[in-house]
Amino acid sequence: MKIEYNKSLKEYNTFGIDVIASEFVKITSETELKDILLRENKKPIFIISGGSNMLLTNNIDSLVLHIAIQGITIIEESDDSIIISANAGENWHDFVLYCINHNYGGLENLSLIPGYVGSAPIQNIGAYGVELKDTFVSCEAIDISSGEKHIFLNDDCRFSYRNSIFKNDVKGKFIITKVTFKLSKRNHVLNTSYGAIENALKENGITSPTIKDVSEAVIQIRKSKLPDPAEIGNSGSFFKNPVISGKHFSELQKSFPNIPSYKIDNQNIKVPAGWLIEQSGFKGKRWGDAGVHEKQALVLVNYNNAAGKEILDLSKKIQAEIKNRFDIDLETEVNII
Numbered sequence: 401m402k403i404e405y406n407k408s409l410k411e412y413n414t415f416g417i418d419v420i421a422s423e424f425v426k427i428t429s430e431t432e433l434k435d436i437l438l439r440e441n442k443k444p445i446f447i448i449s450g451g452s453n454m455l456l457t458n459n460i461d462s463l464v465l466h467i468a469i470q471g472i473t474i475i476e477e478s479d480d481s482i483i484i485s486a487n488a489g490e491n492w493h494d495f496v497l498y499c500i501n502h503n504y505g506g507l508e509n510l511s512l513i514p515g516y517v518g519s520a521p522i523q524n525i526g527a528y529g530v531e532l533k534d535t536f537v538s539c540e541a542i543d544i545s546s547g548e549k550h551i552f553l554n555d556d557c558r559f560s561y562r563n564s565i566f567k568n569d570v571k572g573k574f575i576i577t578k579v580t581f582k583l584s585k586r587n588h589v590l591n592t593s594y595g596a597i598e599n600a601l602k603e604n605g606i607t608s609p610t611i612k613d614v615s616e617a618v619i620q621i622r623k624s625k626l627p628d629p630a631e632i633g634n635s636g637s638f639f640k641n642p643v644i645s646g647k648h649f650s651e652l653q654k655s656f657p658n659i660p661s662y663k664i665d666n667q668n669i670k671v672p673a674g675w676l677i678e679q680s681g682f683k684g685k686r687w688g689d690a691g692v693h694e695k696q697a698l699v700l701v702n703y704n705n706a707a708g709k710e711i712l713d714l715s716k717k718i719q720a721e722i723k724n725r726f727d728i729d730l731e732t733e734v735n736i737i
Contacts, residue, residue, distance in 0.1 A: 401425060401432045403463075412466060413451030414514055416633030417708045421446070421464040428468050428489070430577050434547045436465065445544055446737075447575055449488060452515035453523055453635055454735045457708035467518055469577055472498060477585065483537060485580040488518025492525075500615050505588035506535040506581065508615040509597075512622045514629060514636060518576040521552075522566040523733070524559045528618060529594030533559035535581045541574035550574065562640050562733050590614055596621050625696045633702030634693065638715060639673040640731045652726060673722075673730055674698035680721045690714045712736060 407424035427433045446462040468489035475483040486495045492515050496507045509530035521539050525532050538553050558565045588611050592598050600617035649669040662670040677697035684694035689706035693699040719730045
């Protein structure tokens with residue numbers, strides 16, 4: 401473990417934004433993490449793992465800790481289910497594929513989501529009708545100020561749509577080192593009704609899908625809509641899908657009768673942010689090296705060497721237009737740093 405100085409973070413964030421960390425350390429074990437926190441306890445700390453859910457707009461004048469702790473452990477299992485832990489530095493998609501290859505069900509709808517396991521609870525990642533909280537048992541986290549280990553159970557995390565306690569009450573106070581899930585081993589409950597999964601399965605001639613079939617369908621859909629960060633810098637969905645009142649939705653239907661929606665409950669409706677952005681004329685548009693992806697309007701992209709501020713300015717332009725056109729406040733899903 402060594403401290404590097406004036407380190408470029410371009411390869412550590414999926415937007416590919418070239419900002420500089422004044423100090424940088426790659427952490428490969430919990431022991432290393434505790435040691436560096438004890439040794440450098442007077443310095444401000446900035447945590448980065450897969451860098452898949454952030455937009456860096458400035459250089460980082462802090463000690464940047466890149467959490468790269470790896471390992472997968474089976475905690476206990478029965479004929480029906482398994483409790484399995486993955487360390488924070490495991491690539492999320494690789495972990496999902498590991499589970500599918502061992503016939504552990506529950507994460508298949510979350511295939512191909514970028515990032516590391518340790519970041520997943522912070523965002524309560526979700527896709528195609530499934531969220532992390534649905535299989536989450538607990539996570540271990542190190543208190544930055546004391547170096548002590550804490551265990552957060554599912555209820556402790558206060559999960560909600562793309563949200564958790566780690567984005568609110570304890571933001572910046574803990575570093576997640578391990579996440580534990582409960583997955584099925586047989587009689588898997590598949591969720592194929594959301595989005596285009598059913599259509600993809602039909603196109604592939606699959607009538608009795610396995611968890612692997614669902615995973616492959618999700619991968620096929622995501623690849624057809626979302627750019628590969630290795631080819632075009634992006635952070636996936638930049639905005640949350642807004643939830644509005646039924647009354648507000650009814651008013652919008654008068655002007656936009658084809659507006660898509662998903663009913664949340666008797667009072668609230670979720671509207672696809674990508675549809676709102678596309679209707680406002682942003683899809684496929686480009687301002688310098690910052691732009692809106694041509695296939696998915698929910699994704700902002702760095703075509704080459706855009707600065708983080710350029711992408712941030714574009715996001716604000718989009719938010720202003722959506723507010724003006726639909727009276728809807730778009731919230732960012734990506735963390736702005």
